[in-house]
Amino acid sequence: MVRFLVKRLLSAALTLFAVSVFSFLMFFALPRDPVTGMCPKNCNPERLERVRQELGLRDPLITQYAGYMKGIVTGRDLGSAQGGRCDAPCLGWSYVTNEAVSDTIARVLPVTLSIVIPAAILWLLLGVGLGMVSALRRGTWLDRLAIGFSLTGASLQLYFVGAVLLLVFVYNLRLLPVPSYTSLFDNPVKWASGLVLAWVALAFLYSAIYARLSRAQMLETLSEDFVRTARAKGLTKPKVYGRHALRAAITPVVTIAGLDVGGALGGTVITETTFGIQGLGRTAVDAVRAGDLPTIMATVLIAAVFVVLANVLVDLLYAAIDPRVRLR
Amino acid sequence: MSLSPVEGVALAEIESTGDGAAPKAKGFVGRSPGQLAWARLRRDRTAMVSAGMLAFFVLVALAVPLIQALYGVGPREQFQTRLDGFGMPLGYAGGISGEHWFGLEPGLGRDIFIRMVHGLRTSLFIAFAAAVITAAIGIVLGTLAGYLGGWLDAVINWITDLTLAMPFLIIALALTPTVALRFYGQREAVPAAFQIGVLIAVFALFGWTSTARLVRGQVIALREREFVEAARASGAGLGHMLFRQLLPNIWAPILVSFSLAVPSYITSEAALSFIGVGLTDETPSFGRMIYRSLDYLQTDPAYVFFPGITIFALVFAFNLFGDALRDALDPKSSR
Numbered sequence: 001m002v003r004f005l006v007k008r009l010l011s012a013a014l015t016l017f018a019v020s021v022f023s024f025l026m027f028f029a030l031p032r033d034p035v036t037g038m039c040p041k042n043c044n045p046e047r048l049e050r051v052r053q054e055l056g057l058r059d060p061l062i063t064q065y066a067g068y069m070k071g072i073v074t075g076r077d078l079g080s081a082q083g084g085r086c087d088a089p090c091l092g093w094s095y096v097t098n099e100a101v102s103d104t105i106a107r108v109l110p111v112t113l114s115i116v117i118p119a120a121i122l123w124l125l126l127g128v129g130l131g132m133v134s135a136l137r138r139g140t141w142l143d144r145l146a147i148g149f150s151l152t153g154a155s156l157q158l159y160f161v162g163a164v165l166l167l168v169f170v171y172n173l174r175l176l177p178v179p180s181y182t183s184l185f186d187n188p189v190k191w192a193s194g195l196v197l198a199w200v201a202l203a204f205l206y207s208a209i210y211a212r213l214s215r216a217q218m219l220e221t222l223s224e225d226f227v228r229t230a231r232a233k234g235l236t237k238p239k240v241y242g243r244h245a246l247r248a249a250i251t252p253v254v255t256i257a258g259l260d261v262g263g264a265l266g267g268t269v270i271t272e273t274t275f276g277i278q279g280l281g282r283t284a285v286d287a288v289r290a291g292d293l294p295t296i297m298a299t300v301l302i303a304a305v306f307v308v309l310a311n312v313l314v315d316l317l318y319a320a321i322d323p324r325v326r327l328r
Numbered sequence: 329m330s331l332s333p334v335e336g337v338a339l340a341e342i343e344s345t346g347d348g349a350a351p352k353a354k355g356f357v358g359r360s361p362g363q364l365a366w367a368r369l370r371r372d373r374t375a376m377v378s379a380g381m382l383a384f385f386v387l388v389a390l391a392v393p394l395i396q397a398l399y400g401v402g403p404r405e406q407f408q409t410r411l412d413g414f415g416m417p418l419g420y421a422g423g424i425s426g427e428h429w430f431g432l433e434p435g436l437g438r439d440i441f442i443r444m445v446h447g448l449r450t451s452l453f454i455a456f457a458a459a460v461i462t463a464a465i466g467i468v469l470g471t472l473a474g475y476l477g478g479w480l481d482a483v484i485n486w487i488t489d490l491t492l493a494m495p496f497l498i499i500a501l502a503l504t505p506t507v508a509l510r511f512y513g514q515r516e517a518v519p520a521a522f523q524i525g526v527l528i529a530v531f532a533l534f535g536w537t538s539t540a541r542l543v544r545g546q547v548i549a550l551r552e553r554e555f556v557e558a559a560r561a562s563g564a565g566l567g568h569m570l571f572r573q574l575l576p577n578i579w580a581p582i583l584v585s586f587s588l589a590v591p592s593y594i595t596s597e598a599a600l601s602f603i604g605v606g607l608t609d610e611t612p613s614f615g616r617m618i619y620r621s622l623d624y625l626q627t628d629p630a631y632v633f634f635p636g637i638t639i640f641a642l643v644f645a646f647n648l649f650g651d652a653l654r655d656a657l658d659p660k661s662s663r
Contacts, residue, residue, distance in 0.1 A: 154647060
């Protein structure tokens, strides 16, 4: 178990290292001059040159990369033009927003978390529940309804569903305020009412995929020998389905869920754009529009960290859920 | 389906494992797996309806110049006279009329129908091109990794993991303008063909992983089978092994994954255009139209529905057809 964990974490670290090198090369070393986007409107050659010096763009690439990485681990001194001392998770200084990138991230990350975590809970419960019920009631009207729901949901687009939800609940019925983010700790009611449409839209589309997947998995598991054995030795149906079949059927669902949740935490770009909520995803879009390289780099790295961590977590969950899996 | 010697192998495989395979007596018609799948597909009503819808969409996309000539309106023409003082189209439901079937865009007054027809063509072209390229890359890397194994397998696997860890949307978002700036200046207009090329390249860069995984798994399952061993013993080269022995046996899952990849690229293209990378407003596209329509949700709600419902119908038809294809190609399928 410990050996597996160490091995898994090492490979995750290696992946993250490769992602960081790749994105660093892509953004800082591509022939496009990274400075053009960082310089305010009235730019003259001297000022450009000064920005280049401040950013250390004249140094060799390895030095630049090492400096960036050192900044994340221990913090570093960026020079007076970039806000001076930059503390431990230092992700650089944005010339566009004129603040440390880590401050921007600290502001928008809670927004994305508030969108994704409740939505993920909703879509997992709804999707897996629906899939299980329709597998156990195979061929009934309930099953057909669930199949229709999942086929429709899997073909719908978030921006369209979001637009329709906005149109109905905000503009026509006026039941909900225009979506916005309020901190959960300031005002929980406002927090929920501002984000509920985003949760519903995400949950609707994702749960369609999960319903389909978990129905197929459950059907396959139900035809396996160990389920029949469990029934034959006299266990009740709820025990067989809930404790034996569910645990075996749910593992592939957990894999996909890990990837999805990890990916969504890295920025729900479409959701945030549709509902006009400023989270990690919108920040990335804005940074791309403004050519704000330090911010783009930071958002890519954070998104990758979430995906990789989610994968590690999924591997560990496997062993906890499915008794047939032994970690080595 | 022609009965090449290779397919004969596949047929023998199925007959030896399939239960109830009738002995070949006189009067029985031998059918290849391809023919069987085709017959099953023909009998499936959902498959036929969705195939009809797809054929309609593809026909419309192919006939764009003809439709434009008959319809008499171009995608960039503006009809400002048919808008009111606030830039809202006159008339009901976004200005639907005999001349403008789906109404006009608020603000610029461009015809929605002809823009959607053009958008459909762009969308289908990008999706098919990306699906073909990713399938090709995935097949080559997947068969190589699965058949040769060893360090090559380890390397390809690691690259696959790495690609999956990259946040696709954000990297695509960051990469497309960077690439465009590499070739064109800050203020130069980027031609539509270049934007489309970049989109396809980005999809190819990130999309091959699922096909590669699928093919690798299938090849590993086949690698130790007798017919592969027999071919190897007869001195078959690597190319012959991969393309004449292994590939013909796994074309069914590849075809299914291809048919499900096309709609996913349609939605990805729309999503990228929606967040403002990929195609610019000059090139008509569904994603761009929906993005613009969000500003007019309150004042002109009809605008969002035309592109929204069309893209839903398109993806829905593809998904239905892909599922039906999977059922038809699965020898274990009961239908």
